[in-house]
Amino acid sequence: MSSIxxxxxxxxxxxxxxxxxxxxxxxxxxxxxxxxxxxESVKKLGYKFSSRKKQYSFGxxxxxxxxYYDPFFTEILAGVQEYCQANNCIIAxxxxxxxxxxxxxxxxxxxxxxxxxxxxxxTSQNIERLKKLNSNLVFVDCYINNSTVVGFDHYHAxxxxxxxxxxxxxxxxxxxxxxxxxxxxxxxxxxxxxxEALRIRNxx
Numbered sequence: 001m002s003s004i005x006x007x008x009x010x011x012x013x014x015x016x017x018x019x020x021x022x023x024x025x026x027x028x029x030x031x032x033x034x035x036x037x038x039x040e041s042v043k044k045l046g047y048k049f050s051s052r053k054k055q056y057s058f059g060x061x062x063x064x065x066x067x068y069y070d071p072f073f074t075e076i077l078a079g080v081q082e083y084c085q086a087n088n089c090i091i092a093x094x095x096x097x098x099x100x101x102x103x104x105x106x107x108x109x110x111x112x113x114x115x116x117x118x119x120x121x122x123t124s125q126n127i128e129r130l131k132k133l134n135s136n137l138v139f140v141d142c143y144i145n146n147s148t149v150v151g152f153d154h155y156h157a158x159x160x161x162x163x164x165x166x167x168x169x170x171x172x173x174x175x176x177x178x179x180x181x182x183x184x185x186x187x188x189x190x191x192x193x194x195x196e197a198l199r200i201r202n203x204x
Contacts, residue, residue, distance in 0.1 A: 002045035004081045011041035015074050016094055019081055023057075023092045027099060027107065058084070059093035059111060061100045061130075062120040062140075073120060076140055080118060089115075101126055108133055158193040171203055 004022075008015040013034055020028040021038055041047075060080065062073040081091055093110055100122065103111070111117060116136035119127070127144065131137060141151045165173060175194050198204070 002047045004047065004085065005078055006045055007038065007041045007047050010045060011037040013038055015078055015081070019077065019091050020094045023090050025093050027093070027095060056089040056115040057092035057113075058089060059095070059114045059117045059134075060091055060120075061095055061097065061117065061122065063097060076120065097121065100130070154189040155193060158190050159197060162194055162197040166197065166201060166203070173198075 004018055005015060008018045011018065017028070017030060018038055021030060021035065060077060062076065063070050077094070084090055092114060111133045114134055116138060117130065117134050118138050118140055119130070119142060120140045121142045122130070137147060139147055139149045143149055143151065173194070175191060177190050
């Protein structure tokens with residue numbers, strides 16, 4: 001069976017746009033020519049959702065818009081979409097951070113009707129607002145207390161990256177990011193791990 005990645009590649013359209021179009025995202029605005037290319041690719045590749053009776057629908061809030069596609073988020077979306085395809089689920093809505101903070105009544109109603117919502121990042125204030133609309137929230141690489149979170153070990157990942165550079169012989173390594181005294185856990189870990197890795201190898 002073909003995947004949504006193949007449909008996106010064949011039609012020359014971003015993965016996010018294909019997913020939103022196929023799932024009838026009410027906030028998506030695209031040209032008729034784009035719709036036609038997607039439809040033709042779907043037909044050519046035989047792309048289909050599962051036809052089982054019960055189907056779950058989810059929404060995503062991430063840094064993706066019609067004109068901006070961050071590779072980090074498109075990879076997350078691709079993984080989610082492929083899992084959904086194999087497990088009788090659909091991504092029925094994809095909205096950006098800006099859209100989530102200016103929800104229309106129609107969008108709020110749509111979120112309430114979803115089986116769940118995947119969130120990659122949000123302000124504390126807006127998270128509380130989203131929880132009132134839909135209590136089934138899963139956060140992706142965004143650490144929220146008392147919430148379900150899917151992420152990775154930032155310490156181990158950064159240590160692997162730094163050791164790779166050091167093992168390759170690099171010694172003049174610059175760090176660009178948050179400092180270790182900030183509230184951003186990811187940036188804190190990056191700075192701390194870098195300093196510790198250099199200290200162990202006696203590198204200034």
